[in-house]
Amino acid sequence: MTDLSLRLPNRRLRAVLNLGPKNAAKLTLPERFAAVDLFVDWDDADELNTLIVTVDDGQVHFELHDGQIEHHYHHLGGGDTTVSPWPADETELLLTWAGQIGADFQLLMPRILDDIAEAAAWHDEGYDLYVCEVEEPTQLDLIEVEVEGELMTLPWLGAGTVTHEHIEGEDHPIALLWTPLTAEPDQPIAEAWLDSVTELPRTKALPGIDWTAVGMPADEVLSWLEGIYLNHHVIPDAEGTLLTAVLARLGGIDAV
Incomplete structure (x- = not known):
């Protein structure tokens, strides 16, 4: 959290x-x-x-x-x-x-x-x-x-580069996109959305992701994504x- x-x-x-x-x-x-x-x-x-x-x-x-x-x-x-x-x-x-x-x-x-x-x-x-x-x-x-004031977050510390974008669905979901290269990230690796009860973000890792290649464990990626969601979509x-x-x-x- x-x-x-x-x-x-x-x-x-x-x-x-x-x-x-x-x-x-x-x-x-x-x-x-x-x-x-x-x-x-x-x-x-x-x-x-x-x-x-x-x-x-x-x-x-x-x-x-x-x-x-x-x-x-x-x-x-x-x-x-x-x-x-x-x-x-x-x-x-x-x-x-x-x-x-x-x-x-x-x-x-x-x-x-x-x-x-x-x-x-x-x-x-x-x-x-x-x-x-x-x-x-x-x-x-x-x-x-x-x-x-925004939440203090670290820059992306994994391999490759990431970005995030809105996706279809309820509760304002976004997808975290990743690429091992310097090109535009295009591989979804995780998602975040707003819990309608707590009004705080929830996250999930997508299946089939090689987290070793991503360069960060899934739980650390989700914690980082939660902070990004708070700064860009809640605060x-x-x-x-x-x-x-x-x-x-x-x-x-x-x-x-």
């Missing part, structure tokens, strides 16, 4: 960004939605903006493309549905609020993602303040976040943390 106490210290990141008018922040959500999480995903190829709003007892998913917006719901433990898990009047307000966040975010694309990525890069270089560029005077927003990085804070500011649910 990876020692979770071996973490780098948390660090503050301040980013001055141009977020526009923040129309959703002018709306007041019902008490039922006091604790809401926001997640957004952007598909460059299709210019598709997917916004996911999560509360304790359900989710609503939005897809925005070419000025059109579609949505569906997810009840706890169930698949997608057109039936809201909440009362009609409260659902209508939530849809209006979240739809406005999606529309406001869409207007900021792709510049806002570039600014967030650049702010995260500055953070990785040790700077704690990033200021976006603007062409003319405008009202800007100061976003302050605490970025969790929020600077970019993801800042993006979440931007969405909260657009929705008016952050502590300004």
Whole structure:
């Protein structure tokens, strides 16, 4: 089991960004939605903006493309549905609020993602303040976040080279790919995924692997892979943390 106490210290990141008018922040959500999480995903190829709003007892998913917006719901433990898990009047307000966040975010694309990525890069270089560029005077927003420290891990100490990639399956699985050469790793030797109960990674070695050739025993490889999974798929990085804070500011649910 990876020692979770071996973490780098948390660090503050301040980013001055141009977020526009923040129309959703002018709306007041019902008490039922006091604790809401926001997640957004952007598909460059299709210019598709997917916004996911999560509360304790359900989710609503939005897809925005070419000025059109579609949505569906997810009840706890169930698949997608057109039936809201909440009362009609409260659902209508939530849809209006979240739809406005999606529309406001869409207007900021792709510049806002570039600014967030650049702010995260500055953070990785040790700077704690990033200021976006603007062409003319405008009202800007100061976003302050605490970025969790990564787990301290060793570099790959086995033979050859490794990389990891997402694979099909539930609980966000990844495969560890290995090659004895300096070429791109292509042989799966282990897998990791997120335990939905403990919210910690689980791992397994794949059968038929020559661990002598790999240069590390299977248990050491799995321990190393667990740390990699924690850093890349569990512990929020600077970019993801800042993006979440931007969405909260657009929705008016952050502590300004």
